[in-house]
Amino acid sequence: MSGELNHLLENVLLDTGGLGRFQFIIIAVINLAKFPFTWSVLMMTFGGATPDWWCGDFGNSSMLEEDKDAGNKSAISLSFKQCSVNDSSECSAVHFDPEMNTIISEWRLICRESWVPGIVTSIQMAGLFISGYLSGQLSDMFGRKPIIFISILLQAVANFIASFSTSWQMFASLRFAIGIASGLFLASYLTFIIEFTPMKSRPMIQAIPSWSLAAAFYGLLAWLLPDWRYIQIVTGAVSVPFLACWFIIPESFRWIVSHKKMDEAKKVIDRIAKINKVSCPSLQEVEGAVEKSNIIDRKYTLVDICRHGYLLKRAVIVSFAWMAMAYTYYGISFGVDKLSGSLYINIFVLSCLEIPGDFLAWYIMKKIGRRWSYMLFSLLSAVGCIAVGLAKNFDFNKSWAVINGFAFVAKLACGIAWSCLLIITTECYPTVLRTTGYGLASSMSRIGPILAPLALSTSATYKGFLYFTCGVVTCISGLSIFCINETNDRALEDLIGANQMEVPRKVTERGIQITNTKDY
Template identity: 40%
Template sequence: QIDPDMKTTSDYLEEVIEEIGGFGKFQVLLHGSILLSKVSITWSLLIMAFAGAAPDWWCVYPNTTASGAINYNTTVLPSSSPNVTVPEMTKSFQTCTPPSNESSVCQSFVFDDSMRTIINEWGLICDDKWVTATVSSVQMAGLLISGLLGGQLADVIGRKPTFYVSILILSVSNIVAGFSTSWIMFAVTRFIIGLGCGAYLTVFYTFSVEFTPTKFRPIQIAVPDWSIWAALLGFFSYILKDWKSLHILTGGLTGLSLFTWWIVPESFRWLVSHDKLAEADKVIKKIARMNNHPKPDLNKLRAVVDSDPSFQGSRQYTFLELIRDRSLLKTTALAGVGWFSCGYAYYAISYSVDQLSGDLYLNMFLLSVIDIPALMSIWYLSNRLGRRWTCLGYFMIGSAACLGVAVSQMIDVDSGLQKTLINGFALAAKFGVSASWAAIMAFTTEVYPTVVRNIGYGTQNSISRIGALIAPQLVLVNKVTPGVMYIICFVVTLTSAITCLLLKETKDKTISDNLEVRVAGNRK
């Protein structure tokens, strides 16, 4: 039996997890349910990599005549205009300025309709080319806001309701987005999708960690569910080739996750930290039953809680807690550097996929599957080397690869070798950044105590969205000035590697449920 003598509530609950089966059938079902729900967040966030990609396009001028610089073999336009012919598309015609023999502006824009994105849906090129990047930034603004609100909500009303409300928002808003009639309506729905994504991201990992034994904590990150769903997004983009169909499919698949409500209970750690011991008792017994283990004797739980000087019952914590306490403030600032750089670098690389050479769908697939070996290594390395050194190593890989892309793009030589180097370094950069983000995500959940874990985690998610909000704008700049976007990637990831070393190692440490006694005492 568990001996409560000289044990904190955190130590006691850690032993309870082991006593009711450790990582058993219940934990497998829990993590499986979250794996299924990942389609909502993965596709919702990455769908703009396809929806915002520019199909081949050219201008129709009223008086265009042949010149030696351009191949004028005529080509029938897409089926929307079957009786119109224009010169065969060349790079000369993928420009917003007319040829030298034309004084008029474009009579009309013509798009290759082999793929349907928001660009040919609403003609978002030339003077309107800023719209696509702005829509992506608007979405990230939604994530920034809900990262803070979602973290606070999850710590106040619970992990479970916050988790499932976010899934409901994502399901409905993705379907509505698929029926958008203007880019403004689409931008509004993307903002709402961002709100749902932010709430989801603040709670899904902390939710699962609080049911998981110490050595299995990084498993939610190590399983490459995000990468698998991202690769499938590339596959379905190739099959459907239509942004509307992708949004509706995303909403439908997301809705399926709502049925796991009857499988997943509220976090018993959250219940205990809010002095809801009777409800926590029911959850713990349910887990024991599902894991085929005897029900633990929890009669001493009240005595452990009452004797723990750091336990503060039903007290409500807010974001200000991270500022008032120096230790939490330092942790938030140091981890925030890494989260910012990951948010910027990950989405900058993902949203600039159409700037790589070769097939768009293949590049989307490769940028997704490269995450799989990165994420699968996290569990082993985090437990072997520790959280700090794992973060450091992957940030260094990402930093070096970003520098490689920047140098390759700035070399003014249009050759096959240059294109190969850019694509290769971009894949390596994505590998390093994805692994870094996974590592610091696992690290972050362990450095905050349960009573402020979702607030802290939500804050970090919001910090990452500042970087993600900036990323689409730099993707646009990179088209004009190649290399700029990746130079910034290099600087921020290198800085993050340094700040990781200043965080406290949490390998093999019991996660805390309440603030330290010192903090509680200072407030009396």
């Protein structure tokens, strides 16, 4: 009977207008709210970048500019990116390029302090690691809506305060809080949208390049305001207007039904129907299915995933895939200042390349399914990463072009594969555990970007280390995805075990028609 409930809820969505005006409002608001979270997560790609700097004593600042253009030591013992001059043990003076102000130049995080930016990034990712699981657990317990808006509020406040940091320790603490806020949002926003979206339109949701557009705008923002403090303020300010959307957006009706709150569900369905300008459908069949399914209005936890073998297997495979994607994606992103060319252009170009990739993911998933799509692009990303690693170990003409080119390919393919993985993750868990499972995967994925800065540092000694390891984990994840079932063209599972003994059905013009109402 739980399988029947899944299909009845799918039909309710179609009867209230399918992909209508209400759905477009939800999609637009949530994806726009995602922009400042993207900027927060990627902040260290600029904030942790190292500006040009010189070590030495001099009295004429104009000579610094001449030396900057020449790229050589000047006559006044000026040294470019050298921790000591004239055999001295340490710089007596450091002069940073005034064209950009990052935390490196703010607190002189070079030479003996060069380890700090990587630690700050890892601290931020630790915040995402913790909140990723908490978000899923809390939103399954208390609803999707409260967690999303709490994350927006926390993110805005933490960014404002961070802009007034007086030390890197204070900044790192606030990056942890920003990581918490970002994890809360990123682990719940897609589930929230998907639960309002008809089955055939779900892949389209992930095709919306909100992350890629936000990342590209971040490159422009860093170019226009090349000061980490201003970027923090703008990020916080952009978040504030979305708090007013609390009065516009309702709670997920699937979550409400799964907790047997039928009166609230009727109000949400009536509101959706009015906005989509259709008559409100009857929920009598749904109410009957809820009663027969023996739903218990209780709090579901990670323990429930561990108790069911099929869910535990999905959790392990999907969580490892998330970790692999995050390790590769953020490894390339955080190392963007190590690529040749302008930092701002590299951020912008790498992000823009992902935009057509999101649409390609949508098209490919419709044609060949979720699993084949994920495997295809994860293996392509692995090939690109290994090619970069090999190129870094050989010195040849235009090696920079080869390295940048394959890095772009690796990141593009990784972004497309991750888009496929997001859909797989939302579709492979029942509603009562959907954000718990999604949050678990999101949380485990943060192990990747926690390790990525350390691997990037290791690459200074062992050339290409980061890219070789990216290639290996991405390849393994691409092959292992076939250990779970395909989710293409399947109704969302609402209760545990609902799709393990599938209720026979057929697709009609109205949607999914139940042809057998036997209580499984």
